Amino acid sequence: MLLHFTKMHGLGNDFMVVDLVTQRAKLLDEQIRQLADRRFGIGFDQLLIVEPPRDPDMDFRYRIYNADGSEVENCGNGARCFARFVRDQRLTHKHEIHVETAGGPLVLHVQHDGLVRVDMGKPRFNPATLPFEAPGDQPLHALEVAGETLHIGAISMGNPHAVLQVDDVATAPVERLGPLIEAHPRFAKRVNVGFMQVVSPSEIRLRVFERGSGETLACGTGACAAVASGIRQGLLKSPVTVHLPGGQLSIEWPDPEASLVMVGPATRVFDGRVALT
Numbered sequence: 303m304l305l306h307f308t309k310m311h312g313l314g315n316d317f318m319v320v321d322l323v324t325q326r327a328k329l330l331d332e333q334i335r336q337l338a339d340r341r342f343g344i345g346f347d348q349l350l351i352v353e354p355p356r357d358p359d360m361d362f363r364y365r366i367y368n369a370d371g372s373e374v375e376n377c378g379n380g381a382r383c384f385a386r387f388v389r390d391q392r393l394t395h396k397h398e399i400h401v402e403t404a405g406g407p408l409v410l411h412v413q414h415d416g417l418v419r420v421d422m423g424k425p426r427f428n429p430a431t432l433p434f435e436a437p438g439d440q441p442l443h444a445l446e447v448a449g450e451t452l453h454i455g456a457i458s459m460g461n462p463h464a465v466l467q468v469d470d471v472a473t474a475p476v477e478r479l480g481p482l483i484e485a486h487p488r489f490a491k492r493v494n495v496g497f498m499q500v501v502s503p504s505e506i507r508l509r510v511f512e513r514g515s516g517e518t519l520a521c522g523t524g525a526c527a528a529v530a531s532g533i534r535q536g537l538l539k540s541p542v543t544v545h546l547p548g549g550q551l552s553i554e555w556p557d558p559e560a561s562l563v564m565v566g567p568a569t570r571v572f573d574g575r576v577a578l579t
């Protein structure tokens with residue numbers, strides 16, 4: 303069968319977006335891995351699926367798969383692309399779109415300037431929510447990795463994140479430590495790993511080694527997790543500009559009882575059709 307899709311990106315974090323409201327298809331893990339391959343397939347960091355909601359109070363169900371075929375709970379850059387996609391495809395005319403994800407509900411606002419504002423929910427620091435094996439909820443946790451003791455923040459944005467503060471993201475050991483922390487046995491469902499350089503209380507640089515996709519040019523939930531961790535440690539103050547290799551995001555978290563808010567772009571690259579084998 304031929305599957306219609308759209309290629310999109312949020313700051314270079316790229317997606318294959320598939321409308322399963324008007325099409326019928328079932329993608330197996332192996333097919334997702336093939337489609338994600340940058341030489342033998344279409345190439346993407348995540349596959350985003352638009353489905354009808356199961357909850358009648360929601361507009362859509364938003365499902366996310368990493369390049370390795372694993373289904374995940376949340377994707378921030380994907381959420382912005384999702385909002386642009388459902389409006390461009392005329393699946394909705396709303397500017398405020400409510401979606402259900404495996405990590406909880408999200409509210410997406412398509413602004414008049416074309417940027418998308420996402421209510422990302424509250425960060426969760428309880429280690430059990432990631433899940434992360436740790437004695438209790440604390441701003442930093444000691445983690446033994448390859449003979450070194452690292453001190454990481456552990457945050458759930460629906461999906462799990464570890465955040466490590468570094469002096470300089472340009473020389474941070476992302477390729478070496480990223481895969482080791484991602485697969486650390488204390489993270490039973492693996493983890494996304496952020497390397498954060500604090501530039502000032504309102505500005506960070508960030509590189510993220512993503513669970514199931516490797517290092518990406520940007521990670522929306524990673525940006526939220528880094529800002530939440532930095533604010534909790536007293537290093538940052540809302541709003542914070544996050545510089546990622548693919549561009550910048552603005553993250554607000556003015557009040558610990560409030561949701562984090564992310565504002566950024568969403569770009570459509572091309573539409574295509576692919577034969578599913």
Ligand SMILES: N[C@@H](CCC[C@H](N)C(=O)O)C(=O)O
Nearest residue numbers: 377378379461513521522523
């Ligand atoms: N790129 C994303 C996060 C995608 C999911 C992540 N790799 C996971 O496994 O949790 C973002 O922009 O948030």
